[in-house]
Amino acid sequence: MKLNRRHFLGASVATVATLSAPTVIGQGKPRVVVVGGGAGGATAARYIAKDSQGAIDVTLVEPTRAYFTCFFSNLYLGGFRELDSLAHTYGRLAQGGVNVVHDWAVAIDREARTVSLAGGGVLAYDRLILAPGIDFVDGAVPGWDISAQHAMPHAYKAGSQTELLKAQIMAMPEGGVFAMVAPPNPFRCPPGPYERVSMVAHLLKASNPSAKILIVDPKEKFSKQALFEEGWQAHYGGMIDRIGPDFGGADVRVDPAAMTVAIDGVVEKVDVCNVIPAQKAGRICDMAGITENGWAPVDGHGMQSRMDENIHVLGDSAQQGDMPKSGFSANSQAKVAAMTVRGVLSGSKVFPAKFSNTCWSLIDTEDGVKVGATYEATDEKIAKVDGFISQTGEDTALRRATYEESLGWYAGITKDIFG
Amino acid sequence: MKRLLCLVLTLFALTGAAEAEQEAQQIGDAERGRQVFVRCAACHQVGPEATDRIGPHLNGIFDRRAAANAGFDYSPGIRRAADDGLVWDLRRLEAYIENPKALVSGTRMNFSGLDDAQDRADVLAYLRGFSDSPADIPEAAPTARPREVDLTPEILAIVGDREYGEYLSSECTTCHQRDGTSDGIPSITGWPVEDFVVAMHAYRRQIRPHPVMQMMAGRLSDEEIAALATYFGGLE
Ligand SMILES: Cc1cc2nc3c(=O)[nH]c(=O)nc-3n(C[C@H](O)[C@H](O)[C@H](O)COP(=O)(O)OP(=O)(O)OC[C@H]3O[C@@H](n4cnc5c(N)ncnc54)[C@H](O)[C@@H]3O)c2cc1C
Numbered sequence: 001m002k003l004n005r006r007h008f009l010g011a012s013v014a015t016v017a018t019l020s021a022p023t024v025i026g027q028g029k030p031r032v033v034v035v036g037g038g039a040g041g042a043t044a045a046r047y048i049a050k051d052s053q054g055a056i057d058v059t060l061v062e063p064t065r066a067y068f069t070c071f072f073s074n075l076y077l078g079g080f081r082e083l084d085s086l087a088h089t090y091g092r093l094a095q096g097g098v099n100v101v102h103d104w105a106v107a108i109d110r111e112a113r114t115v116s117l118a119g120g121g122v123l124a125y126d127r128l129i130l131a132p133g134i135d136f137v138d139g140a141v142p143g144w145d146i147s148a149q150h151a152m153p154h155a156y157k158a159g160s161q162t163e164l165l166k167a168q169i170m171a172m173p174e175g176g177v178f179a180m181v182a183p184p185n186p187f188r189c190p191p192g193p194y195e196r197v198s199m200v201a202h203l204l205k206a207s208n209p210s211a212k213i214l215i216v217d218p219k220e221k222f223s224k225q226a227l228f229e230e231g232w233q234a235h236y237g238g239m240i241d242r243i244g245p246d247f248g249g250a251d252v253r254v255d256p257a258a259m260t261v262a263i264d265g266v267v268e269k270v271d272v273c274n275v276i277p278a279q280k281a282g283r284i285c286d287m288a289g290i291t292e293n294g295w296a297p298v299d300g301h302g303m304q305s306r307m308d309e310n311i312h313v314l315g316d317s318a319q320q321g322d323m324p325k326s327g328f329s330a331n332s333q334a335k336v337a338a339m340t341v342r343g344v345l346s347g348s349k350v351f352p353a354k355f356s357n358t359c360w361s362l363i364d365t366e367d368g369v370k371v372g373a374t375y376e377a378t379d380e381k382i383a384k385v386d387g388f389i390s391q392t393g394e395d396t397a398l399r400r401a402t403y404e405e406s407l408g409w410y411a412g413i414t415k416d417i418f419g
Numbered sequence: 420m421k422r423l424l425c426l427v428l429t430l431f432a433l434t435g436a437a438e439a440e441q442e443a444q445q446i447g448d449a450e451r452g453r454q455v456f457v458r459c460a461a462c463h464q465v466g467p468e469a470t471d472r473i474g475p476h477l478n479g480i481f482d483r484r485a486a487a488n489a490g491f492d493y494s495p496g497i498r499r500a501a502d503d504g505l506v507w508d509l510r511r512l513e514a515y516i517e518n519p520k521a522l523v524s525g526t527r528m529n530f531s532g533l534d535d536a537q538d539r540a541d542v543l544a545y546l547r548g549f550s551d552s553p554a555d556i557p558e559a560a561p562t563a564r565p566r567e568v569d570l571t572p573e574i575l576a577i578v579g580d581r582e583y584g585e586y587l588s589s590e591c592t593t594c595h596q597r598d599g600t601s602d603g604i605p606s607i608t609g610w611p612v613e614d615f616v617v618a619m620h621a622y623r624r625q626i627r628p629h630p631v632m633q634m635m636a637g638r639l640s641d642e643e644i645a646a647l648a649t650y651f652g653g654l655e
Binding site for chain 1: 499501502503504582583586587589590592593594595596600601602603604630631633634635637638
C-alpha cells in the first residue's frame with residue numbers, strides 16, 4: 001500500500017491521539033532515557049536531541065567509552081580494516097545535546113518510571129528507549145559459558161573479543177583447524193557467521209594455506225547461502241566444511257579446557273573455536289519484564305513495547321517481525337521511534353513508519369555481495385514490502401562496486417549514528 | 420519553463436508477441452540522423468576512422484556495457500553506472516541523449532540533451548548503423564522500439580514538502596552523507612530539484628540500474644520524491 005500526503009496526514013493525527021496524551025504538563029521538559037549506545041540507541045538519542053532542539057531532555061546510558069561496531073569487525077579479522085577504525089566515541093552526541101552517562105542500567109521501575117544505574121544514580125523518564133543489543137542464552141552450547149569466552153571466544157560483541165579471536169587465528173599451527181559453532185535463528189546479523197568464515201579463510205589462505213575451517217551449524221539454510229558457497233568454492237576450494245543438522249550440526253558440545261568439539265558424539269580436536277551461542281534480548285529487557293521467549297515484542301508503528309506503552313525497544317532486542325537483526329535495521333527503527341517519541345512528548349508531526357535494511361558481506365578481496373529489503377508497519381508486525389539479493393555469477397566489476405559501496409555505507413551509517 | 424518539463428522517459432514494453440511485433444519497427448531515419456549527429460560531432464566520432472576525442476568514439480555502442488572503451492578516461496559517474504550494470508540498449512541510449520544527467524549523475528557529457536523525440540530516434544538510427552550487435556535486426560532486444568511514457572508536467576510541478584522530506588531523508592542518510600561527503604556512495608546533497616526528481620523516477624522505472632536504489636525509489640510516491648528533492652536540494 002502506498003500512502004500519499006493526504007492519507008498520512010489523517011493517519012498521523014489518529015496515531016498521535018491513540019498514544020497517551022503528551023506529557024508536556026507544566027513542570028520541566030519531558031525526559032527521555034535511552035539505555036544502550038549502539039546502532040539503535042545512539043541513533044535514537046541523537047535524532048531526538050537534534051530534532052527537538054532542546055525541547056526534550058535526552059539521557060543516554062552506555063557503559064563503554066568507545067563503542068566498537070560489530071559491523072566490519074569481520075573485515076578486521078580478514079585484514080581489511082584496523083580495529084581502531086571500528087571504534088566510535090560519544091563526544092559528538094554530547095555536543096549535540098545528549099546527556100551521555102557512562103554507566104550500566106541495572107533496574108527499571110515501570111510504575112515509578114525510573115532507571116537505576118550501577119553507579120547508584122536514578123534517572124526518571126517520561127519515555128524509555130531500550131536498545132541493549134543481545135545477550136547469550138545460558139546453556140545454549142553445552143560446555144560453554146561466559147567463563148569460557150577466553151578459551152573459546154564468541155566475538156559477537158566487538159572489541160577485545162574480536163582482537164582475541166584474531167590473535168588465536170594468527171597463532172594456529174600449520175594445517176590447524178578453526179571451528180565455528182554457528183547459532184540457531186534468530187540471531188544478530190544473519191550473514192555474520194558466514195562472512196566471518198570467508199574472512200578467516202582469506203586470512204588463512206595467505207598465512208596458513210593448509211589450515212581447515214569447520215562450521216557446525218544447527219540450521220538447514222543460512223543467509224546468502226548460494227553466494228557464500230559459490231565464493232568459498234571459487235576462492236577457498238577445499239578449505240571450508242559445514243556440518244548441518246542432517247549430520248549432527250545441532251548436537252554439539254564443547255570442552256574449552258581440552259579444546260575439543262563433540263559433534264553428534266564424535267570428538268574433534270580443534271585449534272581455535274569460535275562459539276556463537278543462541279541469543280536473546282539484552283538482559284535489561286528481561287529485568288524490565290517486557291520479554292516473551294527471550295525477546296521484547298514491539299508494535300512496529302512506533303517500536304513501542306507491547307507490554308508497556310512508555311517503553312520503546314529497538315534493534316536486536318526487539319521482536320518486531322520480518323526485519324533481520326542488523327545495525328542497519330536498528331538505525332532504521334531508531335528513526336521511527338525517535339519521531340514517535342517526539343510526537344508524543346512535544347506534539348511534533350508523526351509520519352507513517354518506513355523501514356529498510358541492506359546487509360553487505362565481503363567474501364574475498366573486492367568480492368562484495370548484498371541483500372536488502374524495505375518494510376512497513378502493520379498492526380501485526382513489521383512486514384517486508386520488497387527486496388533484492390546479489391546474484392551468483394556476477395562479474396568482478398559489480399562485486400568490486402558492491403564492496404566499495406559497503407565502505408561508503410559504513411562511513412555514512414556511523415556518521416548517522418554518532419554524529 | 421525548463422525543458423525538463425516536457426521530459427519523456429521510456430518504459431519497457433515487451434508484453435506478448437503481438438505487442439512486440441507492433442513495436443518492432445525501424446528506430447528512425449538514419450539519413451536524417453546523420454545531420455542531427457553534427458550536434459554530437461564536436462566531441463564524438465563514429466565510423467571506420469573514428470577515434471576518441473573529447474568523448475569516446477561511438478562505434479559498436481549498442482548493447483555495450485557503459486564505460487567499456489578501454490583507453491578512454493571516463494568520469495567516475497559513468498564508471499559507477501557501468502559497475503552497477505548500465506548497458507547501452509536503445510532505451511538507455513535514448514534516455515541518455517535526452518538528458519545525460521537524468522541517467523548518469525556526474526557524467527562529464529556536458530550536453531543539454533535532444534528535446535525532440537524524432538531527432539533522438541533518427542540519430543540513434545544513424546548510430547545503429549555502426550553497431551553490428553545484433554546484426555541488422557532492428558527489433559532485437561537492444562534496439563527494439565520502446566513505448567514511451569510521459570513524466571508529466573504535473574509530476575514535475577509538484578512542490579515538495581520540506582518537512583516531510585526531512586523525515587524521509589533519514590532513510591537516505593544511512594548511506595548518503597548529509598554533508599555531501601561521498602566515498603563509495605554518491606552525494607545527493609544540493610542537486611537541482613528537477614535532476615533529483617528525474618533521477619528518482621528513472622530508478623523507480625528501473626531505467627537506472629542499481630537494486631538498492633530501484634527498491635528504495637520503488638516505494639516512493641510522486642509526492643515523496645518531490646519532498647526529498649526539495650529537502651536535499653536545499654542543503655548546503
Ligand atoms: C560479526 C558481526 C558482523 C555484523 N555485520 C553487520 C553488518 O555488516 N551490517 C549490519 O547492519 N549489521 C551487522 N551486524 C549486526 C549489528 O552489529 C547489530 O545488529 C547491531 O549492533 C544492533 O544494534 P543494537 O543497538 O540493537 O545493539 P548494539 O549495537 O549491540 O548496542 C547495544 C549497546 O547497549 C549497551 N548495553 C547493554 N546492556 C546495557 C545496560 N544494562 N545498560 C547500559 N547499556 C547497556 C551495550 O554496551 C551496547 O553498546 C554484525 C554483527 C556481528 C556480530
